[in-house]
Amino acid sequence: MTSDAKGTKGTGGARRLVGAVAFVLALGGCASYSGYSLKAGVATEPEVVSTMGAPAMRWREPDGSVQLAYPRGPAGTQTFMAYLGPDGKLLRIDKVLRPEVFARIQPGMTQEQVLRLIGPPQPHWTQYFKARDELVWEWLFCDNWNQEAFFDVLFDGTSKLVRSTMQRQNLNGWDGVPPGCGQ
Numbered sequence: 001m002t003s004d005a006k007g008t009k010g011t012g013g014a015r016r017l018v019g020a021v022a023f024v025l026a027l028g029g030c031a032s033y034s035g036y037s038l039k040a041g042v043a044t045e046p047e048v049v050s051t052m053g054a055p056a057m058r059w060r061e062p063d064g065s066v067q068l069a070y071p072r073g074p075a076g077t078q079t080f081m082a083y084l085g086p087d088g089k090l091l092r093i094d095k096v097l098r099p100e101v102f103a104r105i106q107p108g109m110t111q112e113q114v115l116r117l118i119g120p121p122q123p124h125w126t127q128y129f130k131a132r133d134e135l136v137w138e139w140l141f142c143d144n145w146n147q148e149a150f151f152d153v154l155f156d157g158t159s160k161l162v163r164s165t166m167q168r169q170n171l172n173g174w175d176g177v178p179p180g181c182g183q
Helices: 003-034 045-052 111-118
Strands: 057-060 066-071 079-084 090-095 127-129 134-142 148-156 162-169
Touching (some): 045 066, 045 090, 111 148
Antiparallel strands (some): 057 066, 066 079, 127 134, 134 148, 148 162
């Protein structure tokens, strides 16, 4: 066997090792990304923050319970809401960028109500249209066909109340085909 052949064989083994390590790290990253590894009734707020990172938004209820928002954009297609009880223990983590949650957003709702349902939009996808006096917030999500799509909430620019919502496919994929979500 020549030294070139040995070098190739050694490189292949190293590539497999690197691939295996990357796979394990990716699995660990998924757990922290979604909070999947956290156990309801056991995990505390510091453990949620340690695993998932600092929340983008936080709300405290009068009873002491807490809601934490974890948007995973702009490239990610999900926002997670972590709910903690008055005792500080994790109650649940919900994926909120889903059509059934979007259906709860109705004309006349406030911006705060929308934020509590689906979390903050990506700042670079927020746009104001002066001619219509309309503010548009946008989220990237995975639709029911496992393809990337955008969900928009249109607010009256003056009252800041929801006018309407709309959903459209992300046609930024190859040849205008919506990218798949890989879920």
